[in-house]
Amino acid sequence: MSITVPPIKCQGIKTKLLPAIRPIVPEHIEGRWIEPFCGSGVVAFNLLPERAILADTNRHIIALYQAIQAGRITPGSVQEFLRAEGAALKEKGEAHYYAVRERFNAQKDSLDFLFLNRSCFNGVMRFNRKGGFNTPFCRKPERFQPAYVTKIVNQVRSVAQIVSRYDWVFRVSDFRETLAEAKTGDFVYADPPYAGRHTDYFNGWTSEDEEVFIRQLKGLPCTFLLSTWQENTFRRNPAIDSYLCEPGLVRHTVEHFYHVGSQEELRHAMTEALITNSDRVSSLQPPLRPNQFALEMV
Ligand SMILES: C[S@@+](CC[C@H](N)C(=O)[O-])C[C@H]1O[C@@H](n2cnc3c(N)ncnc32)[C@H](O)[C@@H]1O
Structure with missing residues (x-):
């Protein structure tokens, strides 16, 4: 599979997860692709939805993509x-x-x-x-x-x-505002910051953010796919067993190794979870790489 690599690198970039994300996303999205935490944009750049809202609070990333889109x-x-x-x-x-x-x-x-x-x-x-x-x-x-x-x-x-070919809007906005716009027929791909990891001015993620986010996500009128961390050698994401484990949600897990990171802990293998409310997953082929990609009904 050939991969479009974006010019910007960021913590938590999902390049390596694309083979696992791609089969979960519907081939045809009736409405818009909505990505409230677009970061480097690598997921959209590879899945190429016709219409998209790509949002992030990091105004520097958004400004760069807006400038490329406008030809500046x-x-x-x-x-x-x-x-x-x-x-x-x-x-x-x-x-x-x-x-x-x-x-x-x-x-x-x-x-x-x-x-x-x-x-x-x-x-x-x-x-x-x-x-x-x-x-x-x-x-x-x-x-x-x-x-x-x-x-x-x-x-x-x-x-x-890519940005000249598709109807995409890049914008600086908080996830609360972006998710509030989702309508039936849209598809939300959400990859929020990981609480307690990679924390800085743009990636601060409080328990209140997490709570509001999960509530908004579960109340969406459309299909969503959430990327989050499940566990590493040191700990397990408590949200997995509390808010993210319920009928109607399907969880895929993928072993992932981050190459971007300053601390030793961030460079260890991480099990990532891809959680969706899509019924499409029931018709998916068996996992592509059984050792790395597990599917679990919750
Ligand atoms: C895990 S990264 C996304 C990585 C992206 N999926 C990629 O592959 O490059 C999380 C992103 O969320 C953004 N962010 C943090 N807090 C936010 C908020 N409250 N609303 C919207 N975006 C936020 C960060 O700036 C960061 O780019």
């Missing part, structure tokens, strides 16, 4: 920018990374955001309490080699082609 940022402008900034990084070293970080925190330019996202330490996008990007440098002054720039430019090109 193009593969050409990205290439020119990364070549110039990459050359400055090579010449000045980490001082240049921190200068771009300061400039981004003052001006919030989308190209600076892309540069930081692709040269920060461990690929972890982290924001402080005031919303300032504060991830340190990856310490590779030669980061933006021609092949790396070309790779990012091609990722921007793929996104530009």
Whole structure:
């Protein structure tokens, strides 16, 4: 399966889960694809719904995709920018990374955001309490080699082609507002932050958020698919056995290994749960990879 890789990397990116997500999503969605926590957008970029609302509270991700959609940022402008900034990084070293970080925190330019996202330490996008990007440098002054720039430019090109073809809206909004819009016939794919993991300014997730979210999700007038964590070596998500275990919900589990993360704990294998209220799953083929992909009726 060929995968469209987005130009932005973010914690909890679902690239590796696409083979498990794809068979659960209906082939035809009558209404809109609604994604209240779109992050990098990798799921929509690969499932390609005709109409979509792609929302997130991280305004920098949304601004980048809006700029690509509007043609303000193009593969050409990205290439020119990364070549110039990459050359400055090579010449000045980490001082240049921190200068771009300061400039981004003052001006919030989308190209600076892309540069930081692709040269920060461990690929972890982290924001402080005031919303300032504060991830340190990856310490590779030669980061933006021609092949790396070309790779990012091609990722921007793929996104530009996709967003010009479909009726998609990118917007900054809280999940409460996005989910409130869902109607019969829409399909919601929800991948909220994991409580207690990857917490920062954009990914803070309180027990109140979780409670409101689960209530809204279960009250949706349409089909949904929820991505959440089930367990790792250290703990199990308590929501799985409390709110997310009831007749009418089907849970798939997938072993997943995160490569983006700063702490040792975040780099261990994680069992992810894909929970849906779709009756389509009853007609699904048996799991594709039995060792990695289990289906459980709850
Ligand atoms: C697990 S990530 C989504 C990853 C995405 N599915 C991907 O594959 O790239 C969770 C996202 O939720 C966003 N977020 C956090 N709190 C939010 C809120 N209250 N409303 C909407 N989005 C929120 C974060 O900015 C982050 O991008």
